[in-house]
Amino acid sequence: MKLYDLEPSGNCYKVRLFAALANIKLEIVPVDFLGGEHKRAPLLDLNPLAQLPILVDGKQVIYDSHAILVYLAGAHGGLAWWPAHPFGQAEIVKWLSFSANEIQHSVCAARLVQKFGYALDYDAAVEKSPRVLSVLDQHLKANEWLAIGRPSIADCAVYPYVVLAHEGGVDISGYPHIAQWINRIEALPGYLPKP
Amino acid sequence: MKLYDLEPSGNCYKVRLFAALANIKLEIVPVDFLGGEHKRAPLLDLNPLAQLPILVDGKQVIYDSHAILVYLAGAHGGLAWWPAHPFGQAEIVKWLSFSANEIQHSVCAARLVQKFGYALDYDAAVEKSPRVLSVLDQHLKANEWLAIGRPSIADCAVYPYVVLAHEGGVDISGYPHIAQWINRIEALPGYLPKP
Numbered sequence: 001m002k003l004y005d006l007e008p009s010g011n012c013y014k015v016r017l018f019a020a021l022a023n024i025k026l027e028i029v030p031v032d033f034l035g036g037e038h039k040r041a042p043l044l045d046l047n048p049l050a051q052l053p054i055l056v057d058g059k060q061v062i063y064d065s066h067a068i069l070v071y072l073a074g075a076h077g078g079l080a081w082w083p084a085h086p087f088g089q090a091e092i093v094k095w096l097s098f099s100a101n102e103i104q105h106s107v108c109a110a111r112l113v114q115k116f117g118y119a120l121d122y123d124a125a126v127e128k129s130p131r132v133l134s135v136l137d138q139h140l141k142a143n144e145w146l147a148i149g150r151p152s153i154a155d156c157a158v159y160p161y162v163v164l165a166h167e168g169g170v171d172i173s174g175y176p177h178i179a180q181w182i183n184r185i186e187a188l189p190g191y192l193p194k195p
Numbered sequence: 196m197k198l199y200d201l202e203p204s205g206n207c208y209k210v211r212l213f214a215a216l217a218n219i220k221l222e223i224v225p226v227d228f229l230g231g232e233h234k235r236a237p238l239l240d241l242n243p244l245a246q247l248p249i250l251v252d253g254k255q256v257i258y259d260s261h262a263i264l265v266y267l268a269g270a271h272g273g274l275a276w277w278p279a280h281p282f283g284q285a286e287i288v289k290w291l292s293f294s295a296n297e298i299q300h301s302v303c304a305a306r307l308v309q310k311f312g313y314a315l316d317y318d319a320a321v322e323k324s325p326r327v328l329s330v331l332d333q334h335l336k337a338n339e340w341l342a343i344g345r346p347s348i349a350d351c352a353v354y355p356y357v358v359l360a361h362e363g364g365v366d367i368s369g370y371p372h373i374a375q376w377i378n379r380i381e382a383l384p385g386y387l388p389k390p
Contacts, residue, residue: 048330048333048334049293049297049330060282062282062285062286062289063289064288064289064292064293065292066288066289066291066292067285067286067288067289067292068285070281070284070285070288071281071282071284071285073281074280074281074284074285075281075282084279085269086265086266086268086269086270087255087257087266087270089265089266089269090257090262090263090265090266090269091257091262093259093261093262093265093288093291094257094258094259094261094262096261096288096291096292096295097259097260097261097262097291097295098244098259100291100292100295100296101295101296101299102244104296105300121316121319124316135243135244138243139243
């Protein structure tokens, strides 16, 4: 399987992290992002949103980091990471939405501005962050893992932009349960260090 | 099953629409949104993000419209709407992410400002909309449905805010394949009219 990848991208790191934890072998294909390789054929034909990562498994092409996580876990990772029962899947999808919406438009957006110069509303992203981080911290006060009582692709989806929040100027030191969860993730066998 | 609901909410409509199409009976519980009922106990205990919809099925509580769609389809809707194979699930999750991120922060955000007075960046939401709608239109040029070659929860997740885009001042008349897809959805047996 090929993963079209950008090393500093948190979305790409979600996939590399999960593959490392679940011992799934990926052929990493670095993309010339600054040169706009993702904005023209052949990559633009694989993902019309012109985003990374993109996974190619035989004839199957999957873009969107969360869709890739579901595919890799379901097809190659086993039920430990993505259960077959609907409530467990829904618990995980809840956190994938939290990642795609709340995390994306708070700590992730702040990092995109500060680290990569994106033209997003930095102040709005920073202002939104404490509420998002508080919800996460409160959940982790009562739960070791985000969903299904064990490490899952939900943790792989949310961890990257939270642990990289300082690169966007957002301080996460005031959230003790997030800190403990980060320690638990980083102690998992196969953990791949953050970019 | 109880659905804590707000009639004009597109997120709530996603769930009501799917339940209608899949013939799943829900007890609709209207929430006093203007009165802030979702921001205090007992609803805030069910969803710390203070958002609707919320589904309660026995002892199981699920919030986030996409998580509810996955749960309802998996537990009560059958494989036609949410398949068991990983590639099909990933195809659908790709569009759930598209809904949670691209749709949410374009046509949906524009509607939140114009219809409900939310303090979001209206110009940014409107500016983003054509690119999002173009990607959708191009996909629907080659595909009758968003995923798995038939109607699925992906269509139920994306359709509401697209068909309601005019309420945010976004014109979708220039996207012929979106228009045909809307017609196909509205012709499905059990279709529930938009709010």
